[in-house]
Amino acid sequence: MLCACTRSAAIETSEAWIREAPPGAERLAAYLVIKNNLSSAITLTGASSDSFATVQIHRTTMRDGVARMRMIGELAIGPDQSQSLSPGGTHLMLINPKEDFVAGDIVCLVLHFAGQPDLVLGVPVKAGR
Numbered sequence: 001m002l003c004a005c006t007r008s009a010a011i012e013t014s015e016a017w018i019r020e021a022p023p024g025a026e027r028l029a030a031y032l033v034i035k036n037n038l039s040s041a042i043t044l045t046g047a048s049s050d051s052f053a054t055v056q057i058h059r060t061t062m063r064d065g066v067a068r069m070r071m072i073g074e075l076a077i078g079p080d081q082s083q084s085l086s087p088g089g090t091h092l093m094l095i096n097p098k099e100d101f102v103a104g105d106i107v108c109l110v111l112h113f114a115g116q117p118d119l120v121l122g123v124p125v126k127a128g129r
């Protein structure tokens, strides 16, 4: 699939990947680093993908030794700060895929920011933890 990716000097992304899941999985997790190059804070308000019904921002927390995920409405990133979305922490939850994805596939993912243009990313699916 082709993805009309966009680039921005204001907000950079790196290390984006989606963890490969078994066929039929209803949820996949996406991880990436978002760097705010602006001198003011930015807010990630959500994400979307044509390949999934819904994308949510989730945070994993440990409670009584059990990992739980909860949805967070938005994610603020301070001036000149990076936010790492990584396994065991904050992630993008990709819900109800319209097809099965395997390692090597590219998923087109759109990040939405308050008061900033959307960022369109081509995110590779990879096996891994």
Ligand SMILES: [Cu+2]
Pocket: 029, 058, 059, 069, 091, 092, 093
């Ligand atoms: Cu999640």
